[in-house]
Amino acid sequence: MRFNTALLHSAAPGDKATGATLTPIYQSSAFYQESALQHEKLFANKAPGFSYTRIGNPTIAAFEDRMTVLEGGMASVACASGMAAVSCALLNITQAGDEIVVSTGLYGGTIDLFHDFEAYGITTKFVDINDHELVKAAINEKTKLVFAETIGNPKLDVADIEALAAIAHEAGIPLIIDNTVASAYLTQPLKLGADIVINSTSKYINGNSDAISGVITDGGKFKWDFEKYPGMKEFKVFGKLAFTAKLRNGLFRNIGACIAPQTAFYNLLGMETLGLRMERACSNALKLAKHLEEYKDITVNYPGLESSDWHETALKVLHNGFGAIITVRVGSKERAFSIMDGLKISKIVSNIGDTKTLIVHPSSTLNVHSSEQEKKDANVFDDMIRISVGIEDIEDLIEDFDRVLKEN
Ligand SMILES: *Cc1c(COP(=O)(O)O)cnc(C)c1O
Numbered sequence: 414m415r416f417n418t419a420l421l422h423s424a425a426p427g428d429k430a431t432g433a434t435l436t437p438i439y440q441s442s443a444f445y446q447e448s449a450l451q452h453e454k455l456f457a458n459k460a461p462g463f464s465y466t467r468i469g470n471p472t473i474a475a476f477e478d479r480m481t482v483l484e485g486g487m488a489s490v491a492c493a494s495g496m497a498a499v500s501c502a503l504l505n506i507t508q509a510g511d512e513i514v515v516s517t518g519l520y521g522g523t524i525d526l527f528h529d530f531e532a533y534g535i536t537t538k539f540v541d542i543n544d545h546e547l548v549k550a551a552i553n554e555k556t557k558l559v560f561a562e563t564i565g566n567p568k569l570d571v572a573d574i575e576a577l578a579a580i581a582h583e584a585g586i587p588l589i590i591d592n593t594v595a596s597a598y599l600t601q602p603l604k605l606g607a608d609i610v611i612n613s614t615s616k617y618i619n620g621n622s623d624a625i626s627g628v629i630t631d632g633g634k635f636k637w638d639f640e641k642y643p644g645m646k647e648f649k650v651f652g653k654l655a656f657t658a659k660l661r662n663g664l665f666r667n668i669g670a671c672i673a674p675q676t677a678f679y680n681l682l683g684m685e686t687l688g689l690r691m692e693r694a695c696s697n698a699l700k701l702a703k704h705l706e707e708y709k710d711i712t713v714n715y716p717g718l719e720s721s722d723w724h725e726t727a728l729k730v731l732h733n734g735f736g737a738i739i740t741v742r743v744g745s746k747e748r749a750f751s752i753m754d755g756l757k758i759s760k761i762v763s764n765i766g767d768t769k770t771l772i773v774h775p776s777s778t779l780n781v782h783s784s785e786q787e788k789k790d791a792n793v794f795d796d797m798i799r800i801s802v803g804i805e806d807i808e809d810l811i812e813d814f815d816r817v818l819k820e821n
Pocket residue numbers: 494495496497520522523562566591593594613614615616625626627765
């Protein structure tokens with residue numbers, strides 16, 4: 414099946430028992446068991462089934478299966494948020510004394526999380542992910558993973574996933590990619606060599622901004638060295654699914670960062686139109702970026718523009734478009750604020766991936782906990798506005814920007 418067909422007809426197409434065209438919401442915390450023996454088997458991973466929704470639920474499983482197909486992986490674990498997914502995935506294979514090598518262009522919340530890791534003895538080395546010599550130099554025998562975003566939010570750098578996978582694999586460590594901003598519509602990181610993919614499904618997957626969630630998808634191809642990852646040894650019997658088995662039997666269930674069945678339902682519904690929405694939003698973003706570039710007093714950053722430092726990499730990594738996020742530098746924080754206040758269609762919201770166009774001033778909000786150097790490395794400036802372009806009629810978006818820019 415091709416992309417849009419798979420979104421409608423792949424894994425979990427509705428409910429076999431009743432013919433319902435949508436997977437029902439199993440709004441139940443727990444499930445009856447046929448017998449005590451069956452229950453014992455369930456807990457020992459020796460029988461399929463459901464026991465308690467923190468660990469698994471049919472609606473959630475349907476969403477996980479569709480995410481696995483979407484990202485071309487082996488298995489997925491849905492979590493309470495994108496942040497929960499990043500936390501669980503990384504802590505699943507790290508312990509005190511370990512190091513991780515990550516991109517400077519990450520989402521502000523993720524940078525904050527890596528500072529929280531310090532209290533647990535996990536040290537983060539931030540590097541420009543496109544400087545491959547720096548990435549190699551940052552890796553040592555304590556390093557347990559490389560982490561980057563396909564398209565950095567809001568740096569809008571594009572990671573050369575194939576090259577990074579080769580560097581990570583040479584060092585015997587996995588590459589974990591946050592694919593939130595690109596989504597599988599633009600690229601499937603697992604096909605390019607990444608080992609684990611994370612999505613904040615609060616964004617493009619859900620599509621309508623009606624619920625928070627995140628998903629970890631396991632490619633199942635990484636060869637775990639059990640000396641280097643002692644915690645994985647116990648899960649060797651699960652073969653290709655060792656990473657997911659460890660997660661499900663450990664940190665994920667014990668931290669309790671489960672997704673609600675209702676949210677899984679919203680996501681299953683929302684993701685049916687992922688292809689259509691991305692096609693429109695990417696096309697709108699390219700048109701808006703090109704239009705704004707004509708203003709001499711504005712600097713536009715968008716991977717789809719030839720002026721972007723990451724245009725070449727974008728052409729290699731992304732298909733069907735360049736994403737729907739643009740950042741613009743307008744000269745001063747004051748001007749940024751008056752432009753934001755003046756726009757009528759684009760709303761001030763700290764979110765991306767909505768059907769509606771959203772604007773934010775990252776420096777004073779999303780990245781407010783970052784140091785000045787961290788902001789600089791993440792291309793976050795005082796005069797910068799991030800635009801998450803929606804699926805409105807592009808003429809209306811352009812007219813709104815033109816009117817405000819004439820007044821400011
Ligand atoms: C929003 C976002 C996250 C965090 O996801 P939540 O669902 O808000 O917890 C992580 N990474 C990226 C790239 C994001 O845009």
